Amino acid sequence: MERRNTNGSKKQESRFLAAYEQYADSIFRFVYYKTSNREQALDISQEVFTKAWDKAVKGEEIREFKPFLYKIAHNLVIDYYRKRKNVSLDEMMSEQGFDVPYQGHVKAHTSAESRIVLESVSLLDKKYGEIVTMRYVHDLSPREIAVIIGETENVVSVRLNRALKMLREQLHIT
Numbered sequence: 001m002e003r004r005n006t007n008g009s010k011k012q013e014s015r016f017l018a019a020y021e022q023y024a025d026s027i028f029r030f031v032y033y034k035t036s037n038r039e040q041a042l043d044i045s046q047e048v049f050t051k052a053w054d055k056a057v058k059g060e061e062i063r064e065f066k067p068f069l070y071k072i073a074h075n076l077v078i079d080y081y082r083k084r085k086n087v088s089l090d091e092m093m094s095e096q097g098f099d100v101p102y103q104g105h106v107k108a109h110t111s112a113e114s115r116i117v118l119e120s121v122s123l124l125d126k127k128y129g130e131i132v133t134m135r136y137v138h139d140l141s142p143r144e145i146a147v148i149i150g151e152t153e154n155v156v157s158v159r160l161n162r163a164l165k166m167l168r169e170q171l172h173i174t
Contacts, residue, residue, distance in 0.1 A: 012056045012057075012059075012062075013056070015056075015062070015065065016052065016053060016056050016062075016065075019052070019065035019066075019069065020049055022065075022066075023065065023066060023069050024045065024049070026138065026139075027045050027048055027049075027069055027070070027073050028041055028042065028045045029138070030070065030073055030138050031044045031045050031048075031073055031076075031077060033133070033137065033138075034077045035077065035080065040080065044073065044076045044077065044080060045073070047076055048069055048072045048073045048076060049069075051072050051076075052065070052068065052069055052072060064144075064147075066140075066144055067140070067143070067144040067145075067147035067148055068147070070134075070138075070140060070144065070147075070148045071147055071148040074148050074149070116171070117167070117171070118137075120167055120170045120171055121133060121163075121167065123170065124163055124166055124167070127159060128159055128162060128163035128166065129163070130149070131145055131149075131156060131159050131160050131163060132160065132163045132164070132167070134148065135160060142156045142157050142160065143156075
C-alpha cells in the first residue's frame with residue numbers, strides 16, 4: 001500500500017512539474033495584468049504554485065491544473081486588494097491605466113485597437129469585464145472560467161454573450 005502512495009505522489013509530482021512548466025508564464029501574466037506590479041505579480045505567482053503544491057502533497061486530487069491554478073491566482077489577487085482597502089482595482093485602472101505587455105509581432109495599429117477594446121472592457125460592470133478578460137486576454141475556456149469564479153458554465157456563457165453585446169454597442173460595431 002505504501003508503494004501505491006509513493007507511485008501516486010510521484011505521479012502527482014510529475015503532473016505538478018508539468019503544470020508549472022506549462023502555466024507559470026501565463027499565471028504570472030494573469031496576475032501582472034490584475035496588479036500592474038511586477039514584484040507583486042512574482043510574489044503572488046510563486047504563492048499560487050506553493051498553494052497548489054501543498055494541496056498536491058496532502059493528496060488532494062487535482063484533475064485539471066489550469067483552472068485550479070487560475071482559481072488560486074484569482075483568489076490571491078482578491079486577497080491582495082482586500083489587504084489594500086484604500087485602492088481598488090477599478091480605481092487603479094482608471095487612474096493609472098493598464099498596459100498590455102508588448103508582443104514583438106503586434107503592429108502599432110493593432111496595439112492601439114487593443115487598447116481601445118481593453119478600455120471599453122474596463123467600463124463594463126466588473127462581473128462582465130472579468131469574464132471577457134479571462135476569455136479573450138488569458139484564453140481560458142468558459143468551463144475553466146466557471147471553475148475559477150465559482151459559477152456554472154451556462155452563467156459564464158450568458159455573461160460573456162451579454163458582455164460582447166455591450167462592447168459592440170460601446171464600440172458601435174454592428
